[in-house]
Amino acid sequence: MVKKLPKVDAVIVGSGWAGGIAAAELTKAGHKVVILERGRDKKHEDFMGTKDELRYSKRYDLMQDLNKETITSRNSIDKTALPVRDNSKARLGNNTGGAGVHWNGMSFRWLPYDFEIYSKTVERYGKEKIPKESTMQDWGITYDELEPYYDKYEKTAGISGEENPIGPPRSDKYPNPPLKETPTIRLFKKATTDLGYHPYHMPSANLSQAYVNPDGEKLNGCVYCAFCEEYGCDFGAKADPIGTVLATARKTGNLELRNGSNVTRVSHDGKRATGLVYTDTMTGEEFEQPADIVVLAGFVFTNTKLLLISKIGTPYDPKTGQGIIGKNFTGHFNNLSTYIGARGFFEDKKFNNFMGTGALGATIDDFSGDNEDHSNLKFLHGYEVHYGQLGTRPIANNQVPEGTPAWGKEFKKQSLKYANRNLFITAQSGFLPNKETYMDLDPTYKDSLGNPLLRVTVKYAEQDRERAKAGVARCAEIMKEMGADTMNVDVVEDDVEFDHKFYTDHFFGGAIMGESPENSAVNTYSQMWEMENLFVVGGSSFPHNSNYNPTGTIGAFAYRAAEGMNKYLKQGGLLTQAELKENA
Amino acid sequence: MSDNNPKESASGEQQKQQDMSRRKFLKNSGLVAGGLVGGSLFGGLLTNSFDSKKEQKVEEHKDALIDVQEAMQFFTRHQDFLVLMAATEQIYPEDEHGPGAIKLGVPYYIDKQLAGRWGINGRDYRHGPYTASLDESDQSAGPAGEQSILDRGDIFIQGIRKLDEESQKRFSTTFDKAEEDQQIQILQDFDDDKVKMNGLAASEFFALLIQSTLEGAYSDPLYGGNRNMEGWKMKEFPGAQTSYAGYIDQDEFIKLEPVSLRDYQGH
Numbered sequence: 001m002v003k004k005l006p007k008v009d010a011v012i013v014g015s016g017w018a019g020g021i022a023a024a025e026l027t028k029a030g031h032k033v034v035i036l037e038r039g040r041d042k043k044h045e046d047f048m049g050t051k052d053e054l055r056y057s058k059r060y061d062l063m064q065d066l067n068k069e070t071i072t073s074r075n076s077i078d079k080t081a082l083p084v085r086d087n088s089k090a091r092l093g094n095n096t097g098g099a100g101v102h103w104n105g106m107s108f109r110w111l112p113y114d115f116e117i118y119s120k121t122v123e124r125y126g127k128e129k130i131p132k133e134s135t136m137q138d139w140g141i142t143y144d145e146l147e148p149y150y151d152k153y154e155k156t157a158g159i160s161g162e163e164n165p166i167g168p169p170r171s172d173k174y175p176n177p178p179l180k181e182t183p184t185i186r187l188f189k190k191a192t193t194d195l196g197y198h199p200y201h202m203p204s205a206n207l208s209q210a211y212v213n214p215d216g217e218k219l220n221g222c223v224y225c226a227f228c229e230e231y232g233c234d235f236g237a238k239a240d241p242i243g244t245v246l247a248t249a250r251k252t253g254n255l256e257l258r259n260g261s262n263v264t265r266v267s268h269d270g271k272r273a274t275g276l277v278y279t280d281t282m283t284g285e286e287f288e289q290p291a292d293i294v295v296l297a298g299f300v301f302t303n304t305k306l307l308l309i310s311k312i313g314t315p316y317d318p319k320t321g322q323g324i325i326g327k328n329f330t331g332h333f334n335n336l337s338t339y340i341g342a343r344g345f346f347e348d349k350k351f352n353n354f355m356g357t358g359a360l361g362a363t364i365d366d367f368s369g370d371n372e373d374h375s376n377l378k379f380l381h382g383y384e385v386h387y388g389q390l391g392t393r394p395i396a397n398n399q400v401p402e403g404t405p406a407w408g409k410e411f412k413k414q415s416l417k418y419a420n421r422n423l424f425i426t427a428q429s430g431f432l433p434n435k436e437t438y439m440d441l442d443p444t445y446k447d448s449l450g451n452p453l454l455r456v457t458v459k460y461a462e463q464d465r466e467r468a469k470a471g472v473a474r475c476a477e478i479m480k481e482m483g484a485d486t487m488n489v490d491v492v493e494d495d496v497e498f499d500h501k502f503y504t505d506h507f508f509g510g511a512i513m514g515e516s517p518e519n520s521a522v523n524t525y526s527q528m529w530e531m532e533n534l535f536v537v538g539g540s541s542f543p544h545n546s547n548y549n550p551t552g553t554i555g556a557f558a559y560r561a562a563e564g565m566n567k568y569l570k571q572g573g574l575l576t577q578a579e580l581k582e583n584a
Numbered sequence: 585m586s587d588n589n590p591k592e593s594a595s596g597e598q599q600k601q602q603d604m605s606r607r608k609f610l611k612n613s614g615l616v617a618g619g620l621v622g623g624s625l626f627g628g629l630l631t632n633s634f635d636s637k638k639e640q641k642v643e644e645h646k647d648a649l650i651d652v653q654e655a656m657q658f659f660t661r662h663q664d665f666l667v668l669m670a671a672t673e674q675i676y677p678e679d680e681h682g683p684g685a686i687k688l689g690v691p692y693y694i695d696k697q698l699a700g701r702w703g704i705n706g707r708d709y710r711h712g713p714y715t716a717s718l719d720e721s722d723q724s725a726g727p728a729g730e731q732s733i734l735d736r737g738d739i740f741i742q743g744i745r746k747l748d749e750e751s752q753k754r755f756s757t758t759f760d761k762a763e764e765d766q767q768i769q770i771l772q773d774f775d776d777d778k779v780k781m782n783g784l785a786a787s788e789f790f791a792l793l794i795q796s797t798l799e800g801a802y803s804d805p806l807y808g809g810n811r812n813m814e815g816w817k818m819k820e821f822p823g824a825q826t827s828y829a830g831y832i833d834q835d836e837f838i839k840l841e842p843v844s845l846r847d848y849q850g851h
Contacts, residue, residue, distance in 0.1 A: 049849040051824035054803035059702065070709040073727055085709045085730045180833045223827035350837040354821050355828035394802035394821040407675040407775075407794050408768065416681055419819045420837065445711065500727035 002277060002286045008032045009569060011276050011291035013263045013306065016098025017551060018538035018558040019297035020241035020249070021153075024215065025562035027254035031569060034289055036261035036278050039064075039095030044243060047101075047232030053393040056230045060087035062102045063230075064094040068262075069447040071301055072455045073500040077318055077436050081455045082500075083445050090502045091230070092299060096259065097242040099299070099505055100551070104229040104358030104390065105205035105238050107159045107555075108548035109150050111369040112143035112168050117544065120370065121380060129380065133434040133461050135321075135328055136380075137543050140515030140576075141524040143168055146556055149563075153555030154203075157239035158211040158219050161203035166365050179208050179222065179360050184351050184423055188362050188387040191481035197364040202386060203552070204359030205239040215248040226391020228358030238358065261287075263302075264449060266294055266310040266534065273312075273534040279449060293565055296511075296536045297558070300329075303540040304439045304510030305454040313511075313521055313530055318436050318457070324521045326440050328433035328509035329456060330545035335499045336460060336468045337545075338506070340492065341385070341426035341475035344484025345401050345418055353420045356391030363387075367474060368547050369430070379463035381430035383471035383547045385478060387423065394419075402488045425479055427471025430547040434461050439510050458498035468492045506550055508542040513557075515576075523576040525564030526557060532574050537561045653808060654692045657699035658737060663758065665691060667744045670760040674767050675797045682818045683811075690800030693809030694740070697796060703737040729791075732784040736792065743789035746781055747774070804845045813842045824848035 009031035012019045019035055026033050055061045070090060072081035084090045093099025113120050118138045121129055130136065151171050154161075161174035178201035181189075189199040206222040213219065220237040227234060236243060249255040260281040267274045267288055275290035296303045307313055307325045316327035332338040363386035365371060374380055398415040399422045405411050442455035469492045476489045514520025517529035526541050528534040537558050539550055546553075564575045659665045669691045678684030685691065697703060714733040734742070750770045751759040759767060773779050774790040781789060800809030802816065804824070810816060816823055823842035831838045 049824075049845065051848065052804055052806075052845055054799055054807060058799060058803075060707065065707050066709040067707055082715060082727055082731060083709050083711070084727050086705070087707060089727055089730070182833055183835050221829075223829045224832040225825060225827055227824075352828070352831065352834075352838055355832050355838075360832075394816060394819050395799050397819075397821075398798060407771075407797075409677050409679060412676055412679060412681065412684075416818050419821070444713065 002288050004288045004290065007275075007290040007292070008034050009291060010034075010293045010295060010565065011036065011289045012295040012297050013276060013302065014098060014296075014298040015096050015241060015246060015257055016093060016297065016299075016538075017100040017241055017245070017555055018561075019295065020097070020100070020245035021156075021555060021558035022295050022297055022535070022537060022562045022565060023249040023255055024245035025559070026565060026569075027249040027252040029566045029569075031254060031566075033249065033255050034291070035255065035257045036263050036276060036289065037096055037257060037259050038262040038281060039098075039259065041259045042096040042101065042232065042242060044232070044236055047234055050231060050234060051225065051227040053395050056102075056227075057393060058395060060091065060230070062093075062095060062232065063087050064090070064092040066090060067448070070453060071502065072442045072445050072453050073498075073502070074455070074457050075498040075500070076459060077457055081442055081457070083453065084500060084502060088503075089500060091505050092301070092502070093505065096257065097232075097240050097246065100241045101232045102230050103205070103238075103240075103505075103551060104388075104549070106359040106549040107154065107157065107161075107203045107205045107552040109168060109203075109556075110143075110546045110548055110553045113369040114544070114546045115139045115141055115143055115146065117381075124370065125375060129374075131380070131432075131461060131463055133436070135433045135435055137514060137519055139513055139524065139543055140520065141513075145524075146560070147171055149556040149559040150552065152559045153552060156213050156215065156244055157205045157555065158207045158213055159203050159205055159239075159552070160208035162201035164200045164365060165198040166371065174203065175213075176208050176211055179204050179206065179357065180224070182352075182356075182360070182389055184387065184389055185360070185362050187423075187482050188425065188478070191478055191483075192362075192364050192385075195478065195481055197366045199362045199364050202359050202361045202363050202388070204357070205551070206233075206357040206359050207237050207239065213244060215244070217244045217247050219243060222357050224355050224357050224360065224391075226354055226356045226393070228356075229390055262449070263298075263306065264309070264451060266296070266306055266312060268310065268312065268531065268534075271531065273531055293533045293535065293569060295565065296534070296540075297538055300507045300510055300538070300540045301439070301454050301456075303536050303538060305441070307511060307521075307536070308441050308454075309451060312528070312534065315440060316438050318438055321435060324512070324519075326438045326510050328512050328543050329437050329439050329458065329507070330431045330433050330509055330542070331458075331502075331507035332428060332431065332504040332545065333458070333460075333498055334501050334503050335496060336429070336464060336492070337431050338428040338504055339426060340468065340472055340490040341424060342472065342479040342490070343399060343422055343424045343488040344479040344482060345399075345486045345488075346421045346423070346483070347485045349483075350420050351423065353389075353392045353397070353422075356389035358390055359388070360390070361386055361388035367471070377466070377470070379467040379470070381432055381467060381547065383427040383429035383467060383474070385425060385427050385471065385474050387425045392419070399424075401486050423479070423482065423484070425475045427468070427475050428547050428549075429464075429467045429471050431464055431545040432461070433509065433544050434459060456502075460497060465492055465494065465496060506539075506545065508539040508545050508550070511536040511540045512543040513541040514543065523574065524560065525575040526561035527564055527568070527575050529574070532572070533568065535561055535565055654689070656695055658695045658703060659698075663748065663760075664741065664744050665695070666760040667748050667758070668694060668740075670767060671744070671747060671771065671793060672797045672800070674764070674771055675794055676801050683814050685797055685801060687811065688801050688815055689809045689811040690797055693800030693803070693807055694796045696808050697799075698737045698740055703735065705735045729785075729788050732788070734783050739784060739789050739792060742781060742783075743774075743786075743793065746779060746786070746789075747771075750779060806845055813844060816842045
């Protein structure tokens with residue numbers, strides 16, 4: 001028996017950056033908002049004194065409990081998918097603030113090339129350059145149109161950054177100066193400059209100084225304590241939804257954030273969404289929360305699963321290429337597109353590796369996106385090479401030169417010796433969508449409430465491997481220039497396949513955006529073409545993955561979506577109707 | 585209170601040191617200039633961690649506390665525990681750098697972990713169908729290495745007894761009494777999957793054994809390993825420091841006394 005609750009203006013799934021931004025903007029405009037968050041209530045107080053590597057980095061205290069729900073995985077459409085059973089292969093966000101709490105804070109802007117990738121590729125190289133298996137497309141928006149929303153997000157989060165010498169144009173500078181420069185960052189910057197590249201400090205949501213954002217929320221300056229990724233900030237110095245947008249929404253008196261509310265489907269009449277149905281995780285009771293607009297702002301997996309289970313839109317079929325929901329799954333895969341690169345070992349230098357913060361480091365964009373000429377390369381899109389001083393922790397930091405045993409006397413000796421004598425640089429590369437990399441519902445495995453698990457199928461294409469190889473080679477070139485005595489360089493095998501690790505939390509697609517319902521689930525306001533009072537916000541709307549961390553772009557599109565929601569609540573209708581008519 | 589009460593004066597001295605640490609921290613962190621501390625944001629923990637009155641008392645009982653916490657929660661057979669001790673010591677041996685697994689408390693750490701949520705895979709997806717013996721083609725079909733129906737406790741019991749069984753078979757003695765070379769040979773064969781286990785590969789058990797040994801050597805002492813923070817000291821890792829803001833841009837390598845969570849949280 002589903003108990004129906006009193007109607008509100010807007011109901012939102014998820015309290016991460018996307019849901020939090022929507023809630024802040026809607027409540028500021030006077031609308032009554034309910035956020036349904038299945039995880040626990042979290043305040044900054046919960047993160048104080050939590051510098052505990054075992055609990056947070058090895059037992060995944062802040063991540064989604066897979067005993068209630070997980071995903072299944074396979075790397076080809078003719079195989080049987082198996083469930084991802086433990087958190088070492090699935091670091092998915094949970095609780096108030098979502099993954100926005102335990103992120104590193106790297107907050108890039110994506111490139112003009114990303115948003116018009118199809119047109120710009122055809123324009124520069126001709127149509128034949130588009131690989132046969134590729135389903136890449138324009139996003140229906142340009143960088144210039146998105147720029148004001150980037151600016152808004154960066155000011156909310158207090159991003160601390162240094163102007164990218166070859167980056168896209170900005171309407172304003174970063175709200176805060178870059179983080180400090182460390183000896184190892186200097187080493188990376190010097191090496192890359194000597195090689196003719198253009199290094200700059202990574203834009204960071206770990207703040208370089210105390211800051212008050214435009215909504216009046218206070219953030220502290222980072223103290224470089226090195227417990228950032230996988231941790232909530234102990235010091236209120238990393239921008240997260242709890243301390244910014246959720247706090248702003250709460251101040252209005254118009255927000256109710258309901259924890260322990262596990263949304264299972266969107267209620268609708270085929271034309272309009274009427275609300276969200278959820279199970280109270282404390283009692284097992286089912287409720288329906290009706291609303292004028294419904295916002296799905298969960299992670300990619302949540303948004304896609306809810307659309308498929310609620311039978312909204314047409315599921316994507318990899319055999320026919322028809323349908324849209326579940327299409328264009330992409331990501332940063334840890335044996336292909338990030339966490340691979342070159343590790344240098346230094347005999348005569350010792351670094352303070354244990355100090356740092358999530359987004360402390362430098363990067364080069366000389367090979368990002370389409371910044372280099374791809375005419376003679378076997379791949380499209382590119383990679384950024386960065387050195388990050390996140391701060392190493394002792395259980396995980398056991399780096400030894402190749403050929404050293406993984407246990408025993410020699411291992412102990414070498415791992416102690418090199419603990420503070422090794423540096424790693426990585427190439428994070430883009431991933432272009434293909435016909436056989438998608439999401440649907442698993443035919444066998446169920447979640448704790450008896451609903452099917454989401455099934456993810458990932459197939460690497462030739463060009464993805466070529467791009468990764470080029471990135472790793474560049475890392476080796478730079479590490480050598482940095483003066484490493486020996487190096488471990490990762491090898492990208494010709495037949496490397498997806499290893500079922502959903503570890504990076506950078507995953508996209510399933511309800512992608514575009515300029516027309518022909519090729520997309522939502523418009524550039526994240527509004528469903530087929531159900532105009534339903535907004536599906538976040539990484540699920542990205543038609544492909546760039547070579548940068550995604551949060552800045554998720555934030556920008558969430559601000560654009562929120563603007564659309566406020567406009568829709570006033571006047572109704574499709575927010576990009578004009579473009580739709582032009583295309584029809 | 586009498587002036588010559590040693591406890592009181594020690595406590596007073598400690599208080600003074602804490603006040604100095606606090607000043608040093610504020611200086612190093614640059615927070616004095618930042619201005620937000622002391623406001624509504626993060627005063628609580630700072631005050632807490634430097635003003636603890638109980639600290640001295642707990643300090644005195646620390647060794648006694650470790651002793652009473654070192655008893656078997658999970659394992660039931662003494663022989664299993666002896667094998668676990670021997671195996672973890674081979675993975676992380678005592679040497680000129682400092683203590684090995686046994687002196688760091690690693691076997692008790694593992695016993696405690698297996699007795700809790702981790703030992704029964706409490707956070708993991710545990711619904712069937714399970715795929716116990718993945719053949720080559722199935723391996724690439726899904727996440728291998730975690731598809732067993734066995735929980736971590738089952739895996740440890742089976743693996744530990746298999747180590748002993750192999751030692752009896754090859755050397756006619758228990759694993760813990762075998763020579764160092766013999767122990768290493770058996771462990772290497774587990775690592776290389778030359779030993780057959782039931783329901784999972786020997787290398788999967790061995791990976792779990794390595795992982796938990798390193799966890800026991802380097803996790804916060806609150807979990808029963810890394811005794812006296814010796815693991816951290818060997819690695820020159822200073823634990824739960826409040827701030828590195830005063831050091832982060834400096835060229836020299838910085839050596840700091842490690843801080844445990846008990847000291848950091850200041851309960």
